[in-house]
Amino acid sequence: MSWPDVTVVDACVRRDGRGGSPTAVTDDDPAATDADRRAVAAAAGTSHAAFLGPGRTPDGGRPVRFFTATAELSGCGHGTVAVQAVRLTRTALDELNDRQHTGGRTFDTVAIRRPAGIEVWFDQGVVALRHPAPDERAAIVAALGLTADDPHPTDAPRIAAPGAPRMLVPVRDRSALLRVRPHLGRLTAACRRYGLLGCFVYVPPVGDQPGAARMFAPAIGVDEDVANANSTGCLAAHLLDTTGARTVAIEVEQGDALGRPSSVLASARRGPAGITTRVGGLAVVRDGHRGDN
Template sequence: MRAFRFVTVDVFTDRRFGGNQLAVFPDARGLNDAEMQALAAEFNLSETTFVLPADNPQHDARVRIFNRVAEMPFAGHPNVGTAFVLGQEDEDSPRLYRFEEPAGLVEVALLRDGAGRVTGAEVAAPQPLSIGAVLPVATAAACAGIPEAAVVTARHAPTLASDGGNQRLLTEVTPEGLVAATPDLGAFRRAVADFPDETRGFLSLYIYCRDGAAVRARMFSPLTGTWEDAATGSAATPLAGFLLHLDGDEDGAWDITQGVEMGRPSLLLARARRRADGIRASVGGRCVPVLRGEAVL
């Protein structure tokens, strides 16, 4: 029998049982791909991370991120939570972690309180903002289970965007539409079938309403088993970059509240800035440890 230690944390919150849940295996040496996927499915969280030695000794670790059905190239709250766990366990933890991931090198800066204790982290998206195809209002509305009139198009149509992770369909909605939204699995499947090239065979929907720098958001990804996500860093960063793109400013910051309708309120602090290679974004927040244990295989 082999035993592998794990920690669970709530990410993008300052209290237990809020934010987005994450399971972290701080030392995943000895686990194969199939076992990592099976463990992620067993935890049944939106993501589980597995920490391995870095291929490049100048980097801190290789981090693999699995959702319930597949490995992900990058995700926000798993990086924030993983850095938090590693930072809390290491008294000599660096200010900045460099994680090797399929999407590229990911930099995660630790957040500390006045006494120097690690309280959270901020992750920079590994790639500049990439704006993809526009999808019909009818498609976005059907996926969200809301009337087409609840989709706001004054600033932009539903638009696919990413910055190193999975594409998100960014869709502005009315406050009433945000509250009423209920994902429709059949509509997601039809969207992927109707737009195979644009969606690349996968679709998740990030709906939001905005009041200046304050944003309320919800994220649906039923094709991966995540009917709704409490906090989605890899959607917050392309949204921040896209909002900066629309505003035309040099930099910007947004407080994104998510997970309220799930009873797991989360606060994501997103920033974006223009750089020579495009618009770069980051997202940060606090974390809280919840459980510790061992998986025995």
């Protein structure tokens, strides 16, 4: 079936509006099949597609579903940035506070018009952390093709789950990050064996300097993601947990290896239920419109 009204959004662009992760956003069609939805991202030339459902859930969330070319996702951070940017362009407002329902969870969102685009923040919720088992860690590191000199000298891999678990893998510096050439077949097999969405290879931020990262998720049809916002929130939770700080705020640059420079912001804090995070990014809507609220 055809989807005539697909909007492409560059989600999580750099502060000057460059780059970002192209994301397709469209209103859902109740007559569509999931196979139809999976085809939208490929047709739009994007890695992910978001589908805006009608009405609201009982707890006030606007339903949104996310698909890659191969699977439906339980959540998508940069997709949420794209969705809320599109929702704002459909109003005459300068700021839109709303709630989104995705993957069985309803959470708060805010979208604000800025000179370089639309700034979006959303509550990621509780991020669960654990240390990987030795065989789990060895399989992922081997599939990434890291050399003996690449691992970070003080940080160590963690499994982080805001819903879907993924492995966070620290490396020494940006040169090591750019050298990563994963064996995609082995990485796919390892992620499926251990139930992982993918792996987020990163250089930690230091002081006011942003971190850098690359996200590999071939098991869900995304060999390398331009920007992975949820994993950035996971990294903020990990840094909070390992440093003992009360709060953490980070910026992580992504997409450089793909020629699509991107940036994701995240903050983490401790609460009664565990470590909770907020994730944000700047979006540029390629073809949106202002309307009546």
